[in-house]
Every structure is written in C-alpha cells, then in structure tokens.
Amino acid sequence: MPVWVFRGSVTILLCLLVCSSRKFGTELLRLPSLIDSRPFGPQVTEVCGAKSLGYFGTAQFYVALKLLAAAQAGLPVRLQSTSANLPLPRFVGITTEPEMRYVANTPGGTKAQCDRSRYLEQKEPPPPLPGSSPPCSPLAYHTHQYTTPKERQMAESHMEKGDQRECDDDDIWRITEEQREYYTNQFKSLQPDLGALILGAVAKNFFTKSKLPIPELSHIWELSDVDRDGALTFPEFCAAFHLIVARKNGYLLPESLPLGLHPKLGPPDEDGPPQRAQLLIVFDDGGTGVRKKDQNIKFPTSVAGAKQDSKEEAFKKQECTFRGVETLKEGATLQFATFTHRPEPSSQDLDPQSNTKTRPRSYSSTSIDAAMRKAEEPPAPPPRPQKKSHSRASSLDLNKLFQQGAPGAKSGWLLPPPALPPRPSASQVPPTQVQQPNFADFSRFRKEEESSVKPEERCLCSRYNQSTEDLSNASQQELNHNQAPQKPVRRKFRPDSQNVECLPPPTGSFLKSTQKTPSRQKKEIQMAIRKNKETNAVLTRLNSELQQQLKVVHHQRVTLETQLDQLRPVASTSAGS
C-alpha cells in the first residue's frame, strides 16, 4: 500500500531527525532552526503548534514535517494539507545514522533523554512497541537505558520509531473512545439492541448517505462484513463506519481489514496510547480532525432526519429491496419453483460452508433476535415428534394444499403451490404454527397495530404456514420474539415477483382481505405455545434418559478396559515365560 510505505519511510526519516535532535541538550532547539531555515519555516512552526508550546514534541514535530512536505509539494501550509499523500520533505544537512549514534553517546545525550522523558510524562505514555520485546512504557526504557550507550541509542530509536509507527499506522485504524461512542449512538439509532444485527438494506441506506461512491461502499462492506451474513453486528458496524470516516478524510481503503477493526481480534483495551496517537489526527491535525467531526455531525443529522421521517416506510422499502436481493440468492426457498425443493435448504444448511449455514438466518428470520438465535442453532432442525403436521419434508402439507386447491388469488400468488386456502387452511394453522419463526411476531404486532392491519396478517400468516416451515429451525424461536418491526417482516416472504414491485400496492390489497378475529389467533398461538412446551418436556426427558444410558455404557466401558489392562500384563508375562 503506498500509504503504508510512505509512513514507513517517514518513520525512518523522523527517527533520524529526532535522533539527530538529541545529540545535545540543545538539539531540540536546533530543530526550529532546521525548520526555520526553510522558506516556510516560521509558518510551519506556528501552524504545528510548536510556537505556542515553546518546544517540538513528537506531535508537533510530526505535524511540522508533514507541513514541510506539503509546502515543498506546493500546497498551502495548512493543517488540511497534511492529510494528502505527500512525498517526504527534503532536508539538507542531515547526518547519517551511525554518526548520529556516535554523537548521541556524549553526555549531552543523557540530558536530551531527560528532556524527552519529561515530554513523555506530559503526554500519555506512548504505545507499546509492536515488534519488539522491550517493556511497554518507554519511561521504563529510559530508566533501563543507561546500561550501554549502544543499547540506549537503539532503545531510543526504537521508541521513537515505535511512537511514530504507532502514530502512523494506528492513527486511522484505531477507534477512539469518542468515536466508539459515536458509532454506538448511530448503531442504536438503527437498531436499539446492541447485540443484534443491522440488516443489509438498513445499513445500505445509512451508509449511502455518506455520499461515497457505491463501489467504495461495496468494498467497505466486503471488508467489514466478516461473517458474510449480509448483516452487520456492532463491531462490524463500527469497522464499516470507521472505514467510511477514514475514506472521507482522504485515506485510501485497505485491501484487507486492518487488525484494529477486526471484530474478532477487536480493538485494544488500552486507552492511553491509541488516544495519544489519535490525538495527532483529531486535534493536532486540527483541520482534518475538525473536518472529520463536522462530517460526522453532518452525516448523522441527515441520517437522523431521514430516519425519523419515514422509519416504518423506509424500513419496509429496505426490506423489500433486501428481499429482492435475497430472492436471487441460491437456496432462496421462497421462490415458487423451490416450494417443491423443500429438502434443498436443509441440504444447503448441512453444507460444510459456514456462510450457507448463516444464509437461512439472514433471509428467513424477521426479527433481529430470531436472526441471532438462528445463527446459534445447528443447520438441520431437530426431529420433532409431531412430524406429520409440520415437518421439514413438508410434502404432506403441500399435498394437502394441492388437494384443497384453494383460490390463492387474493394474495396474488401465481403458481399452484402458493394457492393458499385462507379459510380451509385454518385447521392447518395451529400445527404449522410451531415451525414458523414469525408467527408470534404477527400476533404481537397485531395486538399493537390497528385492526385494519389484522386482516392482511391473517392472510399472510396462512401463506407463511407453507412458506416458512422449512425455514425455521426451532420451535422455540417464536416464543421469544420481541417487537421487531412487523410490517417489513411480512414482506419478506413474498414471492420474488412481488418483491420487485413496490410495497404500497400490495398493502392496499391486504387491507381489504379477509377478516379474522384476533382472539382466535391468540388461542391458536397459545395452543402452539403449549405444544412447544410439551415437545420441550419430551425432548428434555429423552435427553436425560439418553444421558443416563450414556453414563451406564461409559461405566461398562471403563470396567472392561480395566479388565483388559489387568489381563494384558498377565498375558505378556505368560508369553514371556
């Protein structure tokens, strides 16, 4: 990456310069003259803040060099220009490194170290050196350094290098506390539960507001969606947001996710060094930091405004597009042709690839909690005692449906399988409820929503009976579903042809569909709950029995093994003798 190379060479140059600055106690004062001698020297000194501070600390020095580079490249001496990709500044009169090392061994070197350590104490301790085993705190370094001059010099240069390297590498890819807090707030605005997921469409709308070009956003998504599930967890969201912010501030996107952003490896816990490093970008880089903040602030206000306006509507539309994407995915069992391919999702679930394992979760779950739960469950559903009513091999139900041959025209489903008998399937509804992940959502949603919504739900629920049986993995899910946005949930199981259309027209038709009493729904749900509890009890009993058997068998095995061991030495001795 050109950016990294630039930084690497800058660190070396900086190391050289700073080492040269420590030759004598007065070396730090030489720096200003070094810089002042340049045509832009005084300007640089002022802009980088050294003039006000009275000395060149690492931060000021770093900024000063960047400004010099900018000035030499022809850019104005402003803090904003430091963010551009600059060539190294050219200095005349820099001695070579061995010479400096030798010179630094003079007694003046120790004085410089004292100065240096004082500076360090004023700031937070620099970050630990990445590639070396020396102690974490460079202050400790200083105390140890007086053993040999060579060691001292090496340690100094290492420390500087480490400082600068940390500053260079991590200033972008480390998330500061305030940034993290900001991302958390943004996440909460999209998804109140921090442990849950943001769906892809939601994230898309959100990030599109950052006005980055779509290919770049696509690349950012590829980098940050580590588990490839089409949705963002909180660490993934932070990573994506951070990448966007970095990109907006001019940093090029990396080819692979930086380690600091990786949700599994996670950002480091220490606040000190990253903050100091970050300070260079946020505050000392002045203009860039301010700009970043401005953008950050501008970004969310527009987002917030948009969000509050049409949250439901927007979410619906997002779900629509999300579904539109999903139906093109393989194994999208919601297509009509795949009604007959019920076993297929199971086979795909059993596919050793982990991403297929999570795929059913991302498109079949409606609430975020259900999505999380589904991810944790094994791909294949556990066998159920009540197989005949809601097994995954639901050809039985299909056949029943076909025989009933009810008119499905109301919902607008096109092909034979979806010919849903709204009323006659009511008998099927209770047994099949167990398998549906969203069924309970509907009921709760219905309780919350106006009655006009209920009729369409009933119609949709019956449709869900057939379409979602094999998508759900456990019957326990629907019991725990929270109040996820319900309107978009319904849309999910629409056929792909309807996915392409916009939502409002179907919504209108649904409002006029059949009416069903909420109490009947409630009863059915309660029955479903009871049945689930029964299956739960049965399964736990079975589990405990099997555990017992396992213990017994294990015990037998152990005894047999001990007997074998006892016999074996006897056999060997007898054979030997």
Next chain:
Amino acid sequence: MAVCIAVIAKENYPLYIRSVPTQNELKFHYTVHTSLDVVEEKISAVGKSLGDQRELYLGLLYPTEDYKVYGYVTNSKVKFVIVVDSSNTSLRDNEIRSMFRKLHNSFTDVMCNPFHTPGNPIQSKAFDEVVSGMLAQST
C-alpha cells in the same frame, strides 16, 4: 485450472466473464454464449416434474476439440460456466464440482452485499480473487 469462467444472469446476459489468455477472448465469449443453449435444454429437461429437485451441477455441457465446457445453474437461474482446456485430462468431476461450489459461495457473498444490485456486473474484489485462483491454476 479453468481457461474461462463466466457468470450469466437469469436473463442470459453476462454478469461476469473472465478468461485466461488475453487473446481469443472473443472466442470464449462466443463459446459461453452458445453453451447457454445447452444449459437451457438441460434445465427444461429436468424440470418437467416440479417435484424433483433439480441438480445444480449440470456437468459437461459439450466437448470440443480444444476445450470442454461445464455448467452449473443456481435456483435463481443464474448460470455459471467454466471452460477448461481439453489437454487437462487430469481434471476430475469432483474438482469441477468443487470449483462450482466455490464460485457459488463467493457469488452469494457478492449478493449479500447490500450495495450490489442484482443484475449489475459483479465488481467485487473478493469474487475476482476467487476467480483468479481458479484461472491462475491453469498457468
């Protein structure tokens, strides 16, 4: 060890097509296009009874004197076509299947990206890498 890999959308236009030798790319485009007919034929033949699960891997579509063409269709009618050199006789069916599986997986990853509109050409770097891995093996 493929010579050319193509992803074709449901409407039979290419979403992604890449071949190894930079010359004769047109020839591969033409080959892939003609192979679509065979793919359609295979799909329609199997799909006569909706109850049957259609096999995703179509197998050898047709061999020519220079190369062999393999096909794979997803449930959403997106077709993957791999063209391999006929001189590579060591390539077994399993390997082709695994190549298709990898392609399929990275294709689903691309689809998962909310910034990718289905129907647009595939511009994902990860997908490119997977395809390069398959193409580069042929040296």
